[in-house]
Amino acid sequence: MSRLPRPNPDIDRHHQLSSSVPTMNSTNLKRKAVDDGATDVQPRKRLAPIPESKQPLQDSKTGPNINITKRTTTGPPPLTRPRGPPLSTATTRRTTRATSAPPTRPGSSASTSRPTVTRRPIAGRTPSGSGATNDQRFNALQQQVTSIETARAADAARLAADMEAERAKLSELQENHLALSRELAAAKTQDIDRRRELADASEEIDQLKKKHANIVMDLEMDLKKKDRENRELKEDLRMAKSDLERERETVSTLKATVSHQSTAQITFTTQITALQAQVTALQTALDMSSNQKSNTELKLETAQKRIEELEQETRQAETLRRKLHNMVQELKGNIRVFCRVRPILASDLPFSSHSSSGSDCGSRSSSPDDTQRLAETVKADIVYPDKLDHREIVVSSSSESATGQERKDEWAFAFDKVFEPHSTQSEVFEEISQLAQSCTDGYNVCVFAYGQTGSGKSFTMEGGPTDATAGMIPRAVEQVFEVADELKKKGWEYTMEGQMLEIYNETINDLLGKGEFDKKKHEIKHDFKTGRTTVTDVNVLPLSSPSQVRSLLALAQSRRTVASTLMNERSSRSHSVFTLRIRGENKMTGETCEGSLNLVDLAGSERLEKSGAGSDKERLRETQAINKSLSALGDVIAALGEKGEGKGDKHIPYRNSKLTYLLQNSLSGNSKTLMVLNLSPLATHLNESLCSLRFATKVNNTTIGTAKKQLRAANGSA
Ligand SMILES: Nc1ncnc2c1ncn2[C@@H]1O[C@H](COP(=O)(O)OP(=O)(O)OP(=O)(O)O)[C@@H](O)[C@H]1O
Numbered sequence: 198m199s200r201l202p203r204p205n206p207d208i209d210r211h212h213q214l215s216s217s218v219p220t221m222n223s224t225n226l227k228r229k230a231v232d233d234g235a236t237d238v239q240p241r242k243r244l245a246p247i248p249e250s251k252q253p254l255q256d257s258k259t260g261p262n263i264n265i266t267k268r269t270t271t272g273p274p275p276l277t278r279p280r281g282p283p284l285s286t287a288t289t290r291r292t293t294r295a296t297s298a299p300p301t302r303p304g305s306s307a308s309t310s311r312p313t314v315t316r317r318p319i320a321g322r323t324p325s326g327s328g329a330t331n332d333q334r335f336n337a338l339q340q341q342v343t344s345i346e347t348a349r350a351a352d353a354a355r356l357a358a359d360m361e362a363e364r365a366k367l368s369e370l371q372e373n374h375l376a377l378s379r380e381l382a383a384a385k386t387q388d389i390d391r392r393r394e395l396a397d398a399s400e401e402i403d404q405l406k407k408k409h410a411n412i413v414m415d416l417e418m419d420l421k422k423k424d425r426e427n428r429e430l431k432e433d434l435r436m437a438k439s440d441l442e443r444e445r446e447t448v449s450t451l452k453a454t455v456s457h458q459s460t461a462q463i464t465f466t467t468q469i470t471a472l473q474a475q476v477t478a479l480q481t482a483l484d485m486s487s488n489q490k491s492n493t494e495l496k497l498e499t500a501q502k503r504i505e506e507l508e509q510e511t512r513q514a515e516t517l518r519r520k521l522h523n524m525v526q527e528l529k530g531n532i533r534v535f536c537r538v539r540p541i542l543a544s545d546l547p548f549s550s551h552s553s554s555g556s557d558c559g560s561r562s563s564s565p566d567d568t569q570r571l572a573e574t575v576k577a578d579i580v581y582p583d584k585l586d587h588r589e590i591v592v593s594s595s596s597e598s599a600t601g602q603e604r605k606d607e608w609a610f611a612f613d614k615v616f617e618p619h620s621t622q623s624e625v626f627e628e629i630s631q632l633a634q635s636c637t638d639g640y641n642v643c644v645f646a647y648g649q650t651g652s653g654k655s656f657t658m659e660g661g662p663t664d665a666t667a668g669m670i671p672r673a674v675e676q677v678f679e680v681a682d683e684l685k686k687k688g689w690e691y692t693m694e695g696q697m698l699e700i701y702n703e704t705i706n707d708l709l710g711k712g713e714f715d716k717k718k719h720e721i722k723h724d725f726k727t728g729r730t731t732v733t734d735v736n737v738l739p740l741s742s743p744s745q746v747r748s749l750l751a752l753a754q755s756r757r758t759v760a761s762t763l764m765n766e767r768s769s770r771s772h773s774v775f776t777l778r779i780r781g782e783n784k785m786t787g788e789t790c791e792g793s794l795n796l797v798d799l800a801g802s803e804r805l806e807k808s809g810a811g812s813d814k815e816r817l818r819e820t821q822a823i824n825k826s827l828s829a830l831g832d833v834i835a836a837l838g839e840k841g842e843g844k845g846d847k848h849i850p851y852r853n854s855k856l857t858y859l860l861q862n863s864l865s866g867n868s869k870t871l872m873v874l875n876l877s878p879l880a881t882h883l884n885e886s887l888c889s890l891r892f893a894t895k896v897n898n899t900t901i902g903t904a905k906k907q908l909r910a911a912n913g914s915a
Pocket residue numbers: 538539540542554555556557618648649650651652653654655656657768769770800801875
């Protein structure tokens with residue numbers, strides 16, 4: 198802009214202002230440019246290019262003014278008619294154009310001539326004029342015209358000069374306009390750029406604001422977090438301080454301890470010195486001990502050999518013990534008889550209720566004196582004179598003779614052992630336990646419980662539910678397992694299996710089967726080479742613990758109970774035979790053995806008339822079957838006794854009953870048989886008791902195997 202000539206004073210002033218503005222930074226410059234644009238627009242509007250149609254500045258030769266000038270230069274036109282010159286128009290035009298004309302100078306010729314000519318009234322124009330006057334007027338007019346022409350020429354020259362000046366100005370203005378247009382375009386571009394930059398900047402500002410807001414939010418969160426951490430740290434600090442306090446206390450305690458320990462250390466150091474001296478002494482002793490150790494090792498080796506020899510001897514001794522044990526048993530008699538009298542039960546007493554049956558009368562709620570008195574009234578006269586060996590029993594009975602005299606009968610019997618009513622199960626078993634040992638030594642053992650119904654056979658064999666009342670079967674089985682376990686140390690390994698059978702009306706039933714009584718046919722088979730007896734189609738269960746045997750017995754008992762509901766008192770009217778088969782092997786000595794333990798609960802031995810069979814055919818058949826098998830048992834035992842006394846060809850009637858045939862291998866040869874005679878203590882059962890005592894005496898006087906029993910009867914009544 199400064200490069201252009203500025204006719205406009207405003208533009209010049211602006212130029213001066215612009216040039217006078219000190220140098221600014223880019224932002225100021227941008228703003229300034231915008232401001233300048235605003236400022237420039239105003240004067241530039243004033244200086245806007247003149248439209249072509251309004252362009253008055255033309256070549257003087259072609260413009261209307263030029264025509265005037267031409268007329269001026271070619272001389273005045275012919276004065277045909279005086280008329281007012283169009284001065285007013287020219288004057289008006291000049292006045293109108295005065296803005297662009299140079300300022301009128303006072304005293305110039307144009308200004309002096311024009312008003313004078315146009316405004317002065319024409320003096321010669323009167324109705325009284327003549328030719329001279331007209332000439333004068335004409336001359337005056339001609340002068341006037343001349344002066345006008347002169348003025349016109351002057352005006353034309355002046356106008357031409359003005360035109361020239363105007364043209365120069367115009368071209369200058371056009372250049373100026375072009376330059377300004379370019380500047381305007383540049384300014385507009387700049388303006389657009391700046392606006393874009395402004396928009397970008399605004400956007401940038403918005404983003405920055407957002408970013409700032411995020412940062413502020415983050416910072417606030419950080420601040421909160423820091424606050425929290427600060428609180429935690431304060432809490433930690435507080436705890437650390439309390440810890441520190443405690444630690445200080447501990448340290449002070451430890452310091453005290455350390456000082457104490459220091460004292461102790463001094464003591465220990467002294468002791469260590471003393472101990473080191475001892476160590477030296479012990480080292481010497483150790484050297485000596487090492488020598489002794491070598492000697493001891495030698496001795497140990499010798500002792501080891503000796504132990505082996507002794508173990509060998511022990512094994513031999515075990516074999517010898519077995520032989521000796523067997524000899525002892527044989528000397529005691531391979532068949533032995535124990536007699537056991539059960540106590541009087543509450544149910545035995547007069548007026549006793551059924552519910553109290555089975556319990557010992559001593560346990561009733563009535564006074565002991567009453568019970569004792571009542572018991573005396575029902576009790577049979579039984580005494581036990583042998584208070585040392587407990588082998589005798591004397592039964593007495595008093596009756597009135599035909600002559601009215603009182604007659605007292607007395608029967609004395611002797612057995613291997615007599616157990617009085619107060620005897621416990623364990624006392625009875627103590628005498629039997631030796632037989633369990635024989636069983637593990639490979640002998641067949643048979644224990645019978647014999648006696649009338651209700652005499653205590655089942656109690657003796659199976660016993661009650663408690664350990665104290667457990668009978669011979671569970672005790673014997675437990676003993677067998679114990680002995681087998683003990684013999685493991687001597688190289689013996691045992692396997693055991695069990696079965697439980699019932700013989701009812703000469704029919705074998707499997708008490709471990711499915712409870713199908715009297716339907717299946719079971720056959721007895723003997724293997725005389727091995728001495729093993731088997732029964733077809735019965736369950737033989739492997740046994741590894743006494744508890745298994747207990748559950749086996751419980752199962753058998755439940756089967757029997759079920760059967761009893763079908764047929765009354767079945768357990769009393771049948772024999773039950775529990776068989777535990779035991780096989781042993783000694784891998785050290787190569788010995789093997791196989792034995793069996795048969796525990797038999799015989800059916801009630803009461804006689805026919807006592808059994809109450811009467812017209813009951815079934816009951817009669819039962820009783821006959823029982824009597825047959827029991828007498829067959831007596832016959833077998835008697836025959837075995839006779840055979841043992843030298844009658845080698847004596848026939849043994851095993852086949853006379855299922856019971857004797859089943860137990861054939863357990864009654865013959867080196868087998869051990871024990872009969873427990875169970876007696877009722879009641880006077881009403883005295884005759885039955887005497888029958889049982891006589892049967893047992895017959896068995897007791899029998900010898901089986903090599904040893905003969907040496908027994909003494911109290912009198913010869915047996
Ligand atoms: N030594 C004893 N101590 C206490 N109670 C006994 C004794 N012996 C037997 N009893 C009781 O006597 C009752 C009859 O005994 P048990 O049933 O053993 O006789 P049983 O001879 O087996 O009769 P059954 O032939 O009918 O089976 C039972 O209630 C039993 O508990």
